[in-house]
Amino acid sequence: MKFVLTAFILTFYLLFSSVAQNDIDDTTFVNPELDFQDFSRNLDSMLLLWYVQGSVNPAGKENSFDTANDTVIMPFFSQDMYIEQLARMNTYIEMTYNEIVQKYIEFYSIKRRKQVEVMLGLSEYYFPVFEQALDKYGLPLELKYLPIIESALNPHAISRAGASGLWQFMYTTGKLYKLNINSFIDERQDPMKSSDAAAHYLRDLYDIYHDWHLVIAAYNCGPGNINKAIKRTGKTTYWGIYNRLPRETRGYVPAYIAASYTMSNYKDLKLIPRKIELPAATDTILINHELHLMQVAEVLQIPIEKLRELNPQYKKDIIPANYNTLSLMLPAEYITQFIILKDSIFNYKDSVFFSSIRPSQYDIQNNNSKVSSGEVRLSYTIKSGDNIGKIANRFNVTIADIKSWNNIKKNRLIAGKKLIIYVAEDSAGKYKKHLKTKNKIESQVITNKHEDETTTKDDYIYYTVKSGDNFYTIAKMYPGITGDDIMKLNGITNAKSLQIGQKLKIRKKE
Template sequence: MKKIIFFALIGAFVSNLALYSQKNTSSAQTVVKDSSLIYPESMTEQLSSLLHDWQLDFSSSDTPCKNGNNVFFPDSIYAKRLYSMPSEMELSYNHVVKSYIDMYAGRKRELVSYMLTLGEYYFPMFEEALDKQGLPLELKYLPVIESALNPVAVSRAGATGLWQFMLRTGKGYDLEVNSLVDERRDPYKATQAAVLFLRDLYKIYGDWNLVIAAYNCGPGNVNKAIARSGGKRDYWEIYYYLPSETRGYVPAFIAANYIMNHYVYHQICPASVYSSMSALDTVHVAEQIHFDQIAQSLDIPMGEIRRLNPQFKKDIIPGNHRPYALVLPTNKMFAFIDKKEEILNYKKSTYLTHRINTDQYLTESTTATSGHTANIYYRVRKGDNLSKIAKKNGVTIAQLKSWNRLRSSKIGVGKKLVVKKKKVVPPPTPERQETIVYNRPDSTTTPDSTIISGYLDEQIEKMEESQRHKDDSEQTDLTGSPVTRN
C-alpha cells in the first residue's frame, strides 16, 4: 500500500513539473525582449554629480544600517510582489522589468540608498498633490526615473527639474521661467503642474501605462504608435511602435515602484541625513535679496539654501518683480523675520549691482584735473536740492558747497554742479621710437604706389652701400641733410 502511494506522489510531481515547464515555455514565447533598450538619462548620471546637485553632505551622517549584498529571487517572487502591491495601476512583470530591477538592486543600489533618504522629503509632497487630484499615489515614483530626485536636473533635450518639464509645457502649466527664476526646478510648484499634466493625459488615454509613456515622449508619439499598431491601446501591444527611449520608460517605472517598496529584501537601507529636511517653513519675500546675504546674516550654509530653493538660478530672489516663497529651516525662519532689514541691507551694493536708473550718466560730463583726479558733473533739474543731490551721490552737502564754491544752499535749474571727484589713471606715455624720414624730391604729378615703392627701394640700397664705406655714425638722407641718432 505504501509503495502505491509513493509512486502516486511521484507521478503527481512529474505531472505538475511538466505542466510548470509547459507554462514557462508558453510565457517565454510571449515575453518582451528588447536588445535596443535605452535607459533613462537619470540612470546614467554619475553619483558624484548627483551628490553635488543635491547639495547634501552624507559623509558625516550616522547610518542606522549598512547596505549588504544584493539578493536574487526567482521571477515568480518578483511577479508576486508587484501583483500584491495595493495599486490602481497595472504593475506587471516581464523580462524588461526584471532588467531594471536587477539594475536598481545591483549596480545602482547606492543611488537607491540616497534616493530613499531624499524620498523622506519629496514623497510626502508628491503624495499630497496626487491625492488632491485623485491620482494614484504610485506616481510619486515618476521623478525617480525622470531625474533621480534631482531638482536641478537638465536633460539633453532641455527638460528641467524633478519632473523634467520642457520649457513650453512648463509655461503651459503656469511655471515661470526667466533669467533668474526657473519654477520647473521648484519642487512644490513643479509637482502641482506635473499632477495637472498627468490628470490631463489620463483624460485622453484612460490607461496609466499610456499616460506614463505620453509623459515621456509626448502624446503625438503615443498616438502614432497606437495608429501603427492598428488602433491597439495597450502599452505592451504598442511597445515596439514606440520610440526606443520610451520603451523602457514604463518598465523602469514599474521597477522603481518595486525597489522603493522592497529594498529591504535586497539588503539596501536609506542613507541618513540631518533632520532639517523635515523641519522647514516658508515666507514670502517681496524684496530683492541674494542668498549670500541670508547665509552670512543667519549663519546658514549656502548649499542648504540652494537645496531648499533650487528655483532661483543665480542665487537671487527677484522680489522686486513679485513676491516669491523662500524655504528655510524653521529655526532660521524666525531669525529671518526678526533680522529682515539687516539682511536686506547687508553688503547690498556688493551683491545687488543692478542699478535702478543710469540717466545721470547721460547728463554728466567728466573733466580731468591736476593730481590725476576727475570731476563728475550733474545738471540740476526741477525739484532738486543740495540734500537730495548729496544723498543720491553719496557725498555731504558741505562737500558740494566746497567743490562748487557755493555760499548758500540755493541752486538754479540747469546749473552744472561737481558732485564727485574720482581718481583717474593717466594714460601710459608711449615709448619713443626712432624714425628716419625719407623725403622725395618734389614732383608735379602724384606717382602711383608702384613707382613710390621702387623709388624708395632704390634709395635704401644706395644708403646701405654708402653706410658700409663709412667709419663714423653720420648718415645722409635723400635731401643731403645729415641725420644724427640720439
C-alpha cells in the same frame, strides 16, 4: 460645450506633439537590451551631475557614485515571488511583471544599490511634496515614483534635451503649465510648483487615454508619438504598442514599475536609506524686496549650499521680488531669526551682491549727478502716497538727482522700495526727524542689529496667519494688543494685505 471640449483636446494634442521625440518608422529595430543600456547611461549621467554639483555625496568621499564596483549580492527572488510582491503593493496603477521589468528591477536593486539608498534618503524630504500635489488632482499616489526615473530626485537635473527639474519639464511644457522661467527663476526646479504642474499635466493626459501605462509613456515622449503608435498597431495598451514606441519610452514604463517596486520593498531588498543633509522641518517666508541668498546665508550663518538646495528655482542666487511676492524656504529654526533681522538682511552688503546687475545704482561714478565728498548716502523707504517731487522737496534735492542716483526713468514709484538719496553731512540728522519709524532711513554702514536692540526675541510672540484671520481677530487673542499695534510693529500700512502663512510679530504684554 462639446465643440469647446473637442477644440481643447485638439489644441492639447497639437501642442504636445510639437515637443515629442523624433518620429519612428516601421523599420525601427526593437532590442530590449539596447533600450536598457540607453536607460542605464541616462541614469548614470543624472547621478554624475549630482556628484559634480556636490549636492549629494553620501560617503563624503571621492568616487562615492562610482558605478564600476557597485554590485552586491541581494536576496534571491523567484519569478513567482516577484509577481507576488508586485501584487502585494496594492497600487491603483497595474504593476506588470515580465522579463523586461525584471531586468530593470535587478538594475535598481543589485547594480545601483548605493544610488537607490541615496534616493531613499531623499524621498523622505520630497515624497510628501509629491503626494500632496497628486492628491490635489485626485491621482494615484504611486505616481510619486516617476521623478525617480526622470531625475533621480535631483531638482537641478537637466537632460540632454533640455528638460529640467525633478519632473523634467521641457521649456514649452513648463510655460504651458504656468511655470515661471526667466533669467533669475526656473520654477521647473521648484519642487512644490513643478510637482503641482506635473500632477496637472498627468491628469490632462489621463483625460485623453484613461490608461495609466499610456499616460506614463506619454509623459515621456508626448501624446503625438503615442497616438502614432496606436494608429500603426491598432492596439490601445502600452504593451500592445511597445514595439512602435521610441527607444527611451520602451524602457520608461518598465523602469517606472521597477523603481516603484524597489522603493516600496527596500527592506526586503536589504537597502538602507542614506542620511541626507536636508532639514526635516522647513517653513516659507514671503519676500517682497530683492534679496540675495548670500545675504541670508551670511547674516543668519546658514551654509549657502543648504539655501540653494531648499530654493533651487533661483538660478543666480537672487530672489527678484521687485514687483511681486516670492517665497524663500528656510529651515524652521531660522524663521524667527529672519523676522527679527529682516531689515539688516535686506541691507547687508547690498552694493556687493547687486552691483554686478545694478551697476548704475551702486556705482557713483556711473551716475550723471556728481556727489561731493561732503555728502552722506541715505536710504529712504517709499511710503504709500509718496511721489518723486514730494520726496525731492523733503530732502532739498532735485527730481533729476533722485532719478540719476536710482537709475529711474519714469516718475512712478512703488511703495516699499528703497531710494538712495545724498544729503549734506551736516544736515543728515535733521532729515531723520521727518520719518515715522526708526528704520525708514539708514546710513550706508549696515549693521546686523535689530531695530529694537534692547528687546530679546523672548519678548515677542510669532503668529502664523490662517484662513479667515484679520488684524482685529488676531489682536483679540492677545489681551492688551490692538490691530494697530500689530500693524505698526510689522511695518504694515494696508490692513487688507494679510496673506495665509505670513508670520506676524506680536509684543508680549506684562
